[in-house]
Amino acid sequence: MRAFRRASRILRAAFALLLVLAISGCKRASLPDASSPAAQLYVNRCGNCHVPYPPHEMTAAMWDTQVTMMETKMQAAGMRPLSSDERESILEYLKRNAGTE
Ligand code: HEC
Structure with missing residues:
Protein backbone atom coordinates (compact mmCIF):
# COMPACT_ATOMS: atom_id res chain seq x y z
CA MET A 1 0.00 0.00 0.00
CA LEU A 31 5.80 34.07 -30.26
CA PRO A 32 9.07 34.81 -32.06
CA ASP A 33 11.99 36.03 -29.89
CA ALA A 34 9.80 35.36 -26.86
CA SER A 35 12.53 36.23 -24.37
CA SER A 36 13.41 39.58 -25.95
CA PRO A 37 12.40 42.72 -24.02
CA ALA A 38 10.09 43.81 -26.84
CA ALA A 39 8.26 40.47 -26.90
CA GLN A 40 7.86 40.59 -23.12
CA LEU A 41 6.57 44.12 -23.27
CA TYR A 42 4.12 42.99 -25.92
CA VAL A 43 2.91 40.12 -23.73
CA ASN A 44 2.62 42.40 -20.69
CA ARG A 45 0.74 45.22 -22.38
CA CYS A 46 -1.23 43.29 -25.03
CA GLY A 47 -1.76 39.91 -23.41
CA ASN A 48 -4.04 40.71 -20.48
CA CYS A 49 -7.44 40.90 -22.21
CA HIS A 50 -6.72 38.12 -24.71
CA VAL A 51 -3.70 35.97 -25.45
CA PRO A 52 -1.10 37.93 -27.41
CA TYR A 53 -1.83 37.34 -31.10
CA PRO A 54 1.09 35.87 -33.06
CA PRO A 55 2.70 38.76 -35.03
CA HIS A 56 2.61 36.83 -38.33
CA GLU A 57 -1.21 36.86 -38.26
CA MET A 58 -1.30 40.46 -39.51
CA THR A 59 0.65 42.60 -41.93
CA ALA A 60 2.67 45.60 -40.77
CA ALA A 61 -0.04 47.97 -42.00
CA MET A 62 -2.70 46.00 -40.14
CA TRP A 63 -0.67 46.19 -36.94
CA ASP A 64 -0.58 49.99 -37.21
CA THR A 65 -4.37 50.06 -37.30
CA GLN A 66 -4.76 47.34 -34.70
CA VAL A 67 -2.56 48.98 -32.08
CA THR A 68 -4.46 52.25 -32.49
CA MET A 69 -7.75 50.39 -32.04
CA MET A 70 -6.42 48.59 -28.98
CA GLU A 71 -5.33 51.87 -27.43
CA THR A 72 -8.99 52.88 -27.48
CA LYS A 73 -9.91 49.62 -25.72
CA MET A 74 -7.21 50.16 -23.10
CA GLN A 75 -8.52 53.64 -22.46
CA ALA A 76 -12.10 52.39 -22.19
CA ALA A 77 -10.95 49.73 -19.70
CA GLY A 78 -9.20 52.37 -17.60
CA MET A 79 -5.76 50.91 -18.25
CA ARG A 80 -2.57 52.92 -18.28
CA PRO A 81 -2.09 54.08 -21.90
CA LEU A 82 0.97 52.97 -23.88
CA SER A 83 3.84 55.43 -23.54
CA SER A 84 5.33 56.50 -26.86
CA ASP A 85 8.38 54.30 -26.15
CA GLU A 86 6.18 51.28 -25.41
CA ARG A 87 4.08 51.90 -28.48
CA GLU A 88 7.19 52.17 -30.62
CA SER A 89 8.87 48.99 -29.38
CA ILE A 90 5.66 46.94 -29.52
CA LEU A 91 4.97 48.10 -33.08
CA GLU A 92 8.56 47.55 -34.10
CA TYR A 93 8.40 44.01 -32.70
CA LEU A 94 5.06 43.25 -34.39
CA LYS A 95 6.13 44.68 -37.75
CA ARG A 96 9.49 42.93 -37.71
CA ASN A 97 7.64 39.62 -37.35
CA ALA A 98 4.53 40.53 -39.34
CA GLY A 99 3.03 38.41 -42.09
CA THR A 100 3.12 39.47 -45.71
CA GLU A 101 -0.51 39.14 -46.68
C1 HEC B 1 -8.55 46.35 -22.64
C2 HEC B 1 -8.43 45.03 -23.21
C3 HEC B 1 -7.49 44.85 -24.39
C4 HEC B 1 -6.15 45.14 -24.44
C5 HEC B 1 -5.25 45.68 -23.34
C6 HEC B 1 -5.72 44.77 -25.76
N1 HEC B 1 -6.77 44.26 -26.49
FE1 HEC B 1 -6.69 43.46 -28.36
N2 HEC B 1 -8.67 43.04 -28.28
C7 HEC B 1 -9.51 43.35 -27.23
C8 HEC B 1 -10.87 42.91 -27.56
C9 HEC B 1 -12.10 43.06 -26.67
C10 HEC B 1 -10.80 42.32 -28.84
C11 HEC B 1 -11.96 41.68 -29.64
C12 HEC B 1 -12.23 42.32 -30.96
C13 HEC B 1 -12.88 43.68 -30.85
O1 HEC B 1 -13.75 43.88 -29.99
O2 HEC B 1 -12.50 44.54 -31.66
C14 HEC B 1 -9.41 42.42 -29.27
C15 HEC B 1 -8.92 41.92 -30.46
C16 HEC B 1 -7.59 42.01 -30.88
C17 HEC B 1 -7.09 41.49 -32.13
C18 HEC B 1 -7.88 40.69 -33.16
C19 HEC B 1 -8.57 41.59 -34.12
C20 HEC B 1 -9.19 40.82 -35.26
O3 HEC B 1 -9.72 41.49 -36.14
O4 HEC B 1 -9.12 39.58 -35.27
C21 HEC B 1 -5.76 41.81 -32.19
C22 HEC B 1 -4.78 41.46 -33.30
C23 HEC B 1 -5.44 42.54 -30.98
N3 HEC B 1 -6.56 42.63 -30.20
C24 HEC B 1 -4.19 43.06 -30.69
C25 HEC B 1 -3.87 43.76 -29.53
C26 HEC B 1 -2.61 44.44 -29.31
C27 HEC B 1 -1.46 44.53 -30.29
C28 HEC B 1 -2.69 44.99 -28.05
C29 HEC B 1 -1.64 45.84 -27.36
C30 HEC B 1 -1.32 47.11 -27.98
C31 HEC B 1 -3.99 44.64 -27.49
N4 HEC B 1 -4.69 43.91 -28.44
C32 HEC B 1 -4.43 44.96 -26.22
C33 HEC B 1 -9.15 43.92 -26.03
C34 HEC B 1 -7.88 44.31 -25.69
Missing part, protein backbone atom coordinates in the same frame (compact mmCIF):
# COMPACT_ATOMS: atom_id res chain seq x y z
CA ARG A 2 2.78 2.39 0.93
CA ALA A 3 4.64 1.55 -2.24
CA PHE A 4 1.52 2.22 -4.25
CA ARG A 5 1.07 5.61 -2.62
CA ARG A 6 4.66 6.55 -3.30
CA ALA A 7 4.34 5.46 -6.91
CA SER A 8 1.22 7.50 -7.42
CA ARG A 9 2.89 10.54 -5.86
CA ILE A 10 5.79 10.20 -8.27
CA LEU A 11 3.38 9.77 -11.15
CA ARG A 12 1.49 12.88 -10.12
CA ALA A 13 4.71 14.88 -9.89
CA ALA A 14 5.80 13.65 -13.29
CA PHE A 15 2.45 14.57 -14.75
CA ALA A 16 2.58 18.07 -13.26
CA LEU A 17 6.06 18.57 -14.66
CA LEU A 18 4.95 17.42 -18.10
CA LEU A 19 2.00 19.79 -17.99
CA VAL A 20 4.22 22.75 -17.10
CA LEU A 21 6.66 21.84 -19.87
CA ALA A 22 3.84 21.50 -22.39
CA ILE A 23 2.34 24.86 -21.48
CA SER A 24 5.62 26.76 -21.49
CA GLY A 25 6.59 25.02 -24.72
CA CYS A 26 3.42 26.19 -26.43
CA LYS A 27 3.88 29.76 -25.32
CA ARG A 28 7.43 29.82 -26.55
CA ALA A 29 6.50 28.31 -29.88
CA SER A 30 3.78 30.84 -30.63
Whole structure:
Protein backbone atom coordinates (compact mmCIF):
# COMPACT_ATOMS: atom_id res chain seq x y z
CA MET A 1 0.00 0.00 0.00
CA ARG A 2 2.78 2.39 0.93
CA ALA A 3 4.64 1.55 -2.24
CA PHE A 4 1.52 2.22 -4.25
CA ARG A 5 1.07 5.61 -2.62
CA ARG A 6 4.66 6.55 -3.30
CA ALA A 7 4.34 5.46 -6.91
CA SER A 8 1.22 7.50 -7.42
CA ARG A 9 2.89 10.54 -5.86
CA ILE A 10 5.79 10.20 -8.27
CA LEU A 11 3.38 9.77 -11.15
CA ARG A 12 1.49 12.88 -10.12
CA ALA A 13 4.71 14.88 -9.89
CA ALA A 14 5.80 13.65 -13.29
CA PHE A 15 2.45 14.57 -14.75
CA ALA A 16 2.58 18.07 -13.26
CA LEU A 17 6.06 18.57 -14.66
CA LEU A 18 4.95 17.42 -18.10
CA LEU A 19 2.00 19.79 -17.99
CA VAL A 20 4.22 22.75 -17.10
CA LEU A 21 6.66 21.84 -19.87
CA ALA A 22 3.84 21.50 -22.39
CA ILE A 23 2.34 24.86 -21.48
CA SER A 24 5.62 26.76 -21.49
CA GLY A 25 6.59 25.02 -24.72
CA CYS A 26 3.42 26.19 -26.43
CA LYS A 27 3.88 29.76 -25.32
CA ARG A 28 7.43 29.82 -26.55
CA ALA A 29 6.50 28.31 -29.88
CA SER A 30 3.78 30.84 -30.63
CA LEU A 31 5.80 34.07 -30.26
CA PRO A 32 9.07 34.81 -32.06
CA ASP A 33 11.99 36.03 -29.89
CA ALA A 34 9.80 35.36 -26.86
CA SER A 35 12.53 36.23 -24.37
CA SER A 36 13.41 39.58 -25.95
CA PRO A 37 12.40 42.72 -24.02
CA ALA A 38 10.09 43.81 -26.84
CA ALA A 39 8.26 40.47 -26.90
CA GLN A 40 7.86 40.59 -23.12
CA LEU A 41 6.57 44.12 -23.27
CA TYR A 42 4.12 42.99 -25.92
CA VAL A 43 2.91 40.12 -23.73
CA ASN A 44 2.62 42.40 -20.69
CA ARG A 45 0.74 45.22 -22.38
CA CYS A 46 -1.23 43.29 -25.03
CA GLY A 47 -1.76 39.91 -23.41
CA ASN A 48 -4.04 40.71 -20.48
CA CYS A 49 -7.44 40.90 -22.21
CA HIS A 50 -6.72 38.12 -24.71
CA VAL A 51 -3.70 35.97 -25.45
CA PRO A 52 -1.10 37.93 -27.41
CA TYR A 53 -1.83 37.34 -31.10
CA PRO A 54 1.09 35.87 -33.06
CA PRO A 55 2.70 38.76 -35.03
CA HIS A 56 2.61 36.83 -38.33
CA GLU A 57 -1.21 36.86 -38.26
CA MET A 58 -1.30 40.46 -39.51
CA THR A 59 0.65 42.60 -41.93
CA ALA A 60 2.67 45.60 -40.77
CA ALA A 61 -0.04 47.97 -42.00
CA MET A 62 -2.70 46.00 -40.14
CA TRP A 63 -0.67 46.19 -36.94
CA ASP A 64 -0.58 49.99 -37.21
CA THR A 65 -4.37 50.06 -37.30
CA GLN A 66 -4.76 47.34 -34.70
CA VAL A 67 -2.56 48.98 -32.08
CA THR A 68 -4.46 52.25 -32.49
CA MET A 69 -7.75 50.39 -32.04
CA MET A 70 -6.42 48.59 -28.98
CA GLU A 71 -5.33 51.87 -27.43
CA THR A 72 -8.99 52.88 -27.48
CA LYS A 73 -9.91 49.62 -25.72
CA MET A 74 -7.21 50.16 -23.10
CA GLN A 75 -8.52 53.64 -22.46
CA ALA A 76 -12.10 52.39 -22.19
CA ALA A 77 -10.95 49.73 -19.70
CA GLY A 78 -9.20 52.37 -17.60
CA MET A 79 -5.76 50.91 -18.25
CA ARG A 80 -2.57 52.92 -18.28
CA PRO A 81 -2.09 54.08 -21.90
CA LEU A 82 0.97 52.97 -23.88
CA SER A 83 3.84 55.43 -23.54
CA SER A 84 5.33 56.50 -26.86
CA ASP A 85 8.38 54.30 -26.15
CA GLU A 86 6.18 51.28 -25.41
CA ARG A 87 4.08 51.90 -28.48
CA GLU A 88 7.19 52.17 -30.62
CA SER A 89 8.87 48.99 -29.38
CA ILE A 90 5.66 46.94 -29.52
CA LEU A 91 4.97 48.10 -33.08
CA GLU A 92 8.56 47.55 -34.10
CA TYR A 93 8.40 44.01 -32.70
CA LEU A 94 5.06 43.25 -34.39
CA LYS A 95 6.13 44.68 -37.75
CA ARG A 96 9.49 42.93 -37.71
CA ASN A 97 7.64 39.62 -37.35
CA ALA A 98 4.53 40.53 -39.34
CA GLY A 99 3.03 38.41 -42.09
CA THR A 100 3.12 39.47 -45.71
CA GLU A 101 -0.51 39.14 -46.68
C1 HEC B 1 -8.55 46.35 -22.64
C2 HEC B 1 -8.43 45.03 -23.21
C3 HEC B 1 -7.49 44.85 -24.39
C4 HEC B 1 -6.15 45.14 -24.44
C5 HEC B 1 -5.25 45.68 -23.34
C6 HEC B 1 -5.72 44.77 -25.76
N1 HEC B 1 -6.77 44.26 -26.49
FE1 HEC B 1 -6.69 43.46 -28.36
N2 HEC B 1 -8.67 43.04 -28.28
C7 HEC B 1 -9.51 43.35 -27.23
C8 HEC B 1 -10.87 42.91 -27.56
C9 HEC B 1 -12.10 43.06 -26.67
C10 HEC B 1 -10.80 42.32 -28.84
C11 HEC B 1 -11.96 41.68 -29.64
C12 HEC B 1 -12.23 42.32 -30.96
C13 HEC B 1 -12.88 43.68 -30.85
O1 HEC B 1 -13.75 43.88 -29.99
O2 HEC B 1 -12.50 44.54 -31.66
C14 HEC B 1 -9.41 42.42 -29.27
C15 HEC B 1 -8.92 41.92 -30.46
C16 HEC B 1 -7.59 42.01 -30.88
C17 HEC B 1 -7.09 41.49 -32.13
C18 HEC B 1 -7.88 40.69 -33.16
C19 HEC B 1 -8.57 41.59 -34.12
C20 HEC B 1 -9.19 40.82 -35.26
O3 HEC B 1 -9.72 41.49 -36.14
O4 HEC B 1 -9.12 39.58 -35.27
C21 HEC B 1 -5.76 41.81 -32.19
C22 HEC B 1 -4.78 41.46 -33.30
C23 HEC B 1 -5.44 42.54 -30.98
N3 HEC B 1 -6.56 42.63 -30.20
C24 HEC B 1 -4.19 43.06 -30.69
C25 HEC B 1 -3.87 43.76 -29.53
C26 HEC B 1 -2.61 44.44 -29.31
C27 HEC B 1 -1.46 44.53 -30.29
C28 HEC B 1 -2.69 44.99 -28.05
C29 HEC B 1 -1.64 45.84 -27.36
C30 HEC B 1 -1.32 47.11 -27.98
C31 HEC B 1 -3.99 44.64 -27.49
N4 HEC B 1 -4.69 43.91 -28.44
C32 HEC B 1 -4.43 44.96 -26.22
C33 HEC B 1 -9.15 43.92 -26.03
C34 HEC B 1 -7.88 44.31 -25.69
